[in-house]
Amino acid sequence: EWKQHIEPKKNDIESIKKDIVSHTLETLCRNPYNLDKMAVYQATAHAVRDRLLEDWNLTQEAIHQQNPKRCYYLSMEFLIGRALDNALHCLEVKDAYKQSVKDLGFSLEDLLEQERDAALGNGGLGRLAACYMDAAATLDYPTWGYGLRYQYGIFKQIINNEGYQTEVPDYWLNADGNPWEFPRSDIKYEVQFYGYVATKVNEKGESRMSWEGGDKVQAMAYDVPIPGYDTKGCGNIRLWSAKSLKTFDFASFNDGDYDRSVADQKNAENLTSVLYPNDNHNVGKELRLKQEYFFVSASLQDIIYRFKHTNAAWKEFPDKVAVQLNDTHPTLAIPELQRILVDIEGLEWDDAWDIVTRVFAFTNHTVLPEALECWSVPMMEKILPRHMQIVYDINLFFLQKFEKVFQNDRGLLNRVSIIEESNPQQVRMAYLAVVGSHTVNGVAALHSELIKTELFSEFIKYYGPEKFINITNGITPRRWLYQANPALRELITETLGSKKWVTHLDELKNLKKYAEDKSFQKKWIDVKLQNKTRLADWIKTHLDISVDPHALFDIQVKRIHEYKRQFMNILSVIYRYKNIQLLSAEERKELTPRVVIFGGKSAPGYYIAKMVIKLITTVAQVVNNDDSIDNLLKVVYIPDYNVSLAEIIVPASDISQHISTAGTEASGTSNMKFVLNGGLILGTVDGANIEIRDEIGEENIFMFGTLSDKVADIRHHQKYHGVPMDPNLQVVLHAIQAGEFGGFETASVFGPLINTLTYGGDYYLISADFEQYLDAHDKVDALFKDKTTWAKKSILCTAGMGFFSADRATREYADKIWNLKPFTIEKK
Ligand code: 26Q
Incomplete structure (x- = not known):
């Protein structure tokens, strides 16, 4: 009796509109003449969820039977x-919903933003x-x-x-x-x-x-x-x-x-x-x-x-x-x-x-x-x-x-x-x-x-x-490429001639043959620029900071933790800043403009991690307001980093940083997301960075730093003989202590943070790795000037990422x- 009354939902725009309207009137009890975006989001979500539930019921029945x-x-x-955007993509109904919502007087992209x-x-x-x-x-x-x-x-x-x-x-x-x-x-x-x-x-x-x-x-x-x-x-x-x-x-x-x-x-x-x-x-x-x-x-x-x-x-x-x-x-x-x-x-x-x-x-x-x-x-x-x-x-x-x-x-x-x-x-x-x-x-x-x-x-x-x-570990290519990066998704699908890659990520290897194809490279670069522009717009709207999408986007987003070494990153930013100040006009022309982007939460009680955030935001204040550096450097802290923000940030990197002390980051998974989206990695020989290198080729990744089997010895040595301070790092620390960032009062706040490097024994080897880290940055700068080679490496990054699909891992x-x-x- 029940079965004969089950009517599958239809996929045409008229039916979808009917669904949305009926949920607005009946589920939400709202008047169509007085609707806000939240209400229409809710109604749309209910309409999509009804479709999901058909599949859900079918699935549970099949499993029960078998x-x-x-x-x-x-x-x-x-x-x-x-959930909404993800469901629309998985059900392949996004375009139909976009049109339906538009006919009803709303923009789907606006509605998606309503969801928590x-x-x-x-x-x-x-x-x-x-x-x-x-x-x-x-x-x-x-x-x-x-x-x-x-x-x-x-x-x-x-x-x-x-x-x-x-x-x-x-x-x-x-x-x-x-x-x-x-x-x-x-x-x-x-x-x-x-x-x-x-x-x-x-x-x-x-x-x-x-x-x-x-x-x-x-x-x-x-x-x-x-x-x-x-x-x-x-x-x-x-x-x-x-x-x-x-x-x-x-x-x-x-x-x-x-x-x-x-x-x-x-x-x-x-x-x-x-x-x-x-x-x-x-x-x-x-x-x-x-x-x-x-x-x-x-x-x-x-x-x-x-x-x-x-x-x-x-x-x-x-x-x-x-x-x-x-x-x-x-x-x-x-x-x-x-x-x-x-x-x-x-x-x-x-x-x-x-x-x-x-x-x-x-x-x-x-x-x-x-x-x-x-x-x-x-x-x-x-x-x-x-x-x-x-x-x-x-x-x-x-x-x-x-x-x-x-x-x-x-x-x-x-x-x-x-x-x-x-x-x-x-x-x-x-x-x-x-x-x-x-x-x-x-x-x-x-x-x-x-x-x-x-x-x-x-x-x-x-x-x-x-x-x-x-x-x-693996990541889902649905959310992290198909959904988060529509421009790249279309280019890949058009180039490979099918969407098979969405469930068989190894298919991406067929992009390798286009790595040196000039017209493909041009399209590839254009996709990246679109995604960087999308992020630049977000930054302008939400933080009122102007960044140039043509600059090198250098991103580190993850939980703030000493072992992940955001501290080392911001110290190198200070080094760069001070260096720019010393450059002549001629030399400045040679330098690649950079936007250094940070994001991530600290545990509320993690004092040192919170100080790292304070240091980053303080440096950002100084750098972004210094007109004398010709916009060669911007520093952005994106507040409240979460999954939805990652969907905008990940497709927009030229470089992303995964720079944990070797042996500390079990795997990392955002490294996979960035590379899948054609971003290069600046990373240590740690976690899944190593396997990413093996899959995409060592010429396509910037790696540096102490190897994991050397870490214990160095720690031991530093504990008993003190930390040999890298000279460039020394200069940077002096600048902080001299009040160049936020004045003397603020400088004293950073005392405990700086102490982790000195009296604290520098457990995470920031000093030991600093020189290699700066060298790696120089290589990044140099390569970014060569757009063709960069594009080739970027293509080979994406092409080599098949292994890191969550499908492979789950299997x-x-x-x-x-x-x-x-x-x-x-x-x-
Ligand atoms: C434990 C006890 C009490 C309260 C909280 C916890 C707790 C909560 C969360 C301990 C650990 C976590 C989270 C750990 C985590 O996210 N680890 C990361 O796992 C990723 C997936 O495997 C790896 O890629 C990362 O390298 C690893 O840091």
Whole structure:
């Protein structure tokens, strides 16, 4: 009966207009004679989402029927960005919608700007999760994402009048509502905290532990559809929101205690209020631990509910379910599944552990010690008493086996123990993730080697090297080229004669034969100029700074972190500025004008990172207002860098900088985005820069700096013998200290920042790398004058990027880790 009433949406402009109008009148209850852009955006979003939902329903039905093995991607962060433009591109209906909206008296580009970013992530890790969901949907993998529905995403960054970062909450679920999520009021689970552990006898007469008492909150599901490209398949991310189980407390209300009556509700809902704004930094906060368990518990209950629906036996669970842990943040899923299997389902410990270790796999994203998650044992005992016992048992059985192989080495046992014997004791989540997973992967070749030789070296001795693999990160070509760079998309499609490259990015290699073709180069250069003009216009409109699109655009946008060395970048900008001041008129003619663009957020409590922002904005003030330098240099800080801004910034680079101290940046993914869009890289021999070099050719990338295997020695030397200060760097530091940027008062503010280089031992090797860095800049300047060679290299950049598609990466996960096949569904 239901099926015969399902009417697929039509693709013609008249039908689309009807859809938009009916949503305006009926969904929004708005009067067509009094409409603003927000209302029309909402109506348009609803119209597009209806189409997505057809695919969504079809997909879920197909997966249900075929009942294949499924994969669940557990991530505390999904940095999705905007949905409307992406959906229009994936459904290939953008032109039709543009026309429809135009007929109705609006501009589609204006409407797209109304949408708030879904910014439920900090940076690379969260954006990677979003790219993988795009690829999984496009490739028809039965993969779901699980995450948290934070009410506040990553904060909005404002640069105040003094040039400091200030933070404003990101209340993205504003009064207008979010058309891209579906509340599932029927999908709710209870999640427990605190309480105690008791012993109980189960139905089979066996004695089992039971976690009882404590507080309970409710997790409710919200589904976010993820469109695939060129498929009728549509993916899903299920986000959990915390709700109180207790309803309004009438007793206290009637007593006049209004606060108490809502307190429980508020407390519970606080759980999913806010995303922790720390990128690559561990904070051992109680609320964070609760978020992690809440997330894991709800997701596992949902996964198990779905599995049980098929009436399969527990031993089949690993054949039907793969769970990928996006860093250690969801690692509590390991003891949680063990608890469910042993305490609740009554399995024997060893049988349960066999299932657990065949289900989970773990992706590591960092080797930075300060980023590794550790939880204090007393805190975990209080909040998750049964899990703490299980972690102890997991550790005990692991160490017992370990000891059989390596006898009488207490030091070694201490080093691999999941429990760190500090005061208080700590649970090392990365070790728990290693022990509880069948496969551990790093995110770029160098990084995957480093985790084998450093972070997890002792585990290799026991498990052997096969458990530790590399899957180099990838990015989705849909958002990061097809959608973000229409001019280049059209040129590539026209040149290659088809759109096959959008789902088979290796096809880009066929651009190589045009690299030296003069007329193609001209078109290529013109596309880049259009994109630089688009960014220059944005900068003029929003920041009132004029930049020349013909200048070299040199961009570094990413989270502000000492290891990423934005400090080194701005110090080199000062060097350049002072150098320009010394040049004669003749010499100035030879110099390439540059626009140096920065963007990125600092964690709110990261003092040194905030000082770096202050230094950049201070230098920008001075440089941009100095008429004596003939516009040879501009410095721009783009506030509130986010996914939507990246879509404008990434296509506009001539050079982008990825200059982390070697061995510190696990992969980086914006490096891939810039190169895919024909930007050259100025980078260190770190992360995925290395593989990008190998793919595009070393003649097409500017690389410099200490190699990772030399870093430790230099640090050691500097710690005990002081930092040899690079002479050019010395000059720059003197200029800052002399008050050339913002006067003496401001100069004193930069004291602690400068100290990191001197007394601080220059941990990130800015002085050691400075000379090579300046040399690399000189090479960039020289090459930019040769437009033909530059264009050729730029073309070869894009042409060589096929490997870095998220499609390739997702396939590798499916083949090497998940043992997952695509399900069957019509192509569009
Ligand atoms: C941990 C504990 C408590 C609170 C927050 C955190 C936390 C949150 C986010 C720790 C780390 C992160 C994010 C890490 C991250 O984004 N890593 C990046 O991952 C990218 C994708 O693999 C890589 O390309 C980057 O090199 C890596 O820095």
